[in-house]
Amino acid sequence: MELAGRVAIVTGAGGGLGRAHALYLASKGAKLVVNDVSEESSARVATEIEAAGGQAMPAAASVTNESDVDKIVASALARWGSIDILVNNAGILRDKSFAKMTMDDFRLVVDVHLMGAAICSKAVWETMRTQKYGRIVMTTSSSGLYGNFGQANYGAAKMALVGLMQTLAIEGEKYGIRVNALAPTAATQMTHGVLSDDSLKLLDPALVSPALLALVGKQAPTRAILCAGAGHFARANVTLTEGLYVGAGPDAGDQLVEQWPQVSDRANEMVPAYGFFQADRELASAAAIAAQGFPVTS
Numbered sequence: 001m002e003l004a005g006r007v008a009i010v011t012g013a014g015g016g017l018g019r020a021h022a023l024y025l026a027s028k029g030a031k032l033v034v035n036d037v038s039e040e041s042s043a044r045v046a047t048e049i050e051a052a053g054g055q056a057m058p059a060a061a062s063v064t065n066e067s068d069v070d071k072i073v074a075s076a077l078a079r080w081g082s083i084d085i086l087v088n089n090a091g092i093l094r095d096k097s098f099a100k101m102t103m104d105d106f107r108l109v110v111d112v113h114l115m116g117a118a119i120c121s122k123a124v125w126e127t128m129r130t131q132k133y134g135r136i137v138m139t140t141s142s143s144g145l146y147g148n149f150g151q152a153n154y155g156a157a158k159m160a161l162v163g164l165m166q167t168l169a170i171e172g173e174k175y176g177i178r179v180n181a182l183a184p185t186a187a188t189q190m191t192h193g194v195l196s197d198d199s200l201k202l203l204d205p206a207l208v209s210p211a212l213l214a215l216v217g218k219q220a221p222t223r224a225i226l227c228a229g230a231g232h233f234a235r236a237n238v239t240l241t242e243g244l245y246v247g248a249g250p251d252a253g254d255q256l257v258e259q260w261p262q263v264s265d266r267a268n269e270m271v272p273a274y275g276f277f278q279a280d281r282e283l284a285s286a287a288a289i290a291a292q293g294f295p296v297t298s
Helices: 016-027 039-051 066-080 103-131 142-146 152-175 197-202 211-216 252-258 260-264 277-291
Strands: 007-010 031-036 056-060 085-088 134-139 177-184 225-229 232-236
Touching (some): 007 016, 016 211, 031 066, 134 211, 142 152, 142 177
Parallel strands (some): 007 031, 085 134
């Protein structure tokens, strides 16, 4: 029972992937706060967990409502005294090609996925800082990491969650808060009509949820992007190539075009430990050129 005694909040847990997450964490000993926008759905999953011998409380609210989210956190603290795990899973789709997409649909998807995750993370952040322990999982997507036709709003929100994860992981490190991202592929209401029936059968949401044990357990990493589906797991990374110094002269753009293959060469690419790593690399490259006696400015 890896998670015995831990208190976990799973958003969007009234069905699909969120339900699978809640059931899985409960099976590992966690006490579950089952959030869903539907009161009926959250209560049904909480009852299901309790019927299996676990502990759970329903928590119906939209993740975009700050005051309601704060109330959920307060209720969990009053009942169990801590919040150790937050799985930001709630989401919606409004798929259309960008040419046909309205800005209202763009904002709505970003609001639920990105702002919802930020609101929930903020609501538990001080508790986790004070207790010097916390595990937060953002739900990203291959559509955000790599793009997907008809999902400009969804993809933008999902990649933004990676940026949120990266920064919160850095800020939470000294407080024992580890923040990671999960990129699931699962048969849910959001994927019906997108994948074939045969593929949907293989993509049982329950096969994704074991990824959470690696991301929220005692030995969890931080700043990891874990892709999971059909029982397969892989790591994704935001990398930086070694690059090339081309200078700051009037022909810098021309040189960049000419040397594009070398700039793009992935042979020695790396995963930066922090955002300013890029600037450090660029300044170091310019300093190395200057040390050789070459001008670095035009």
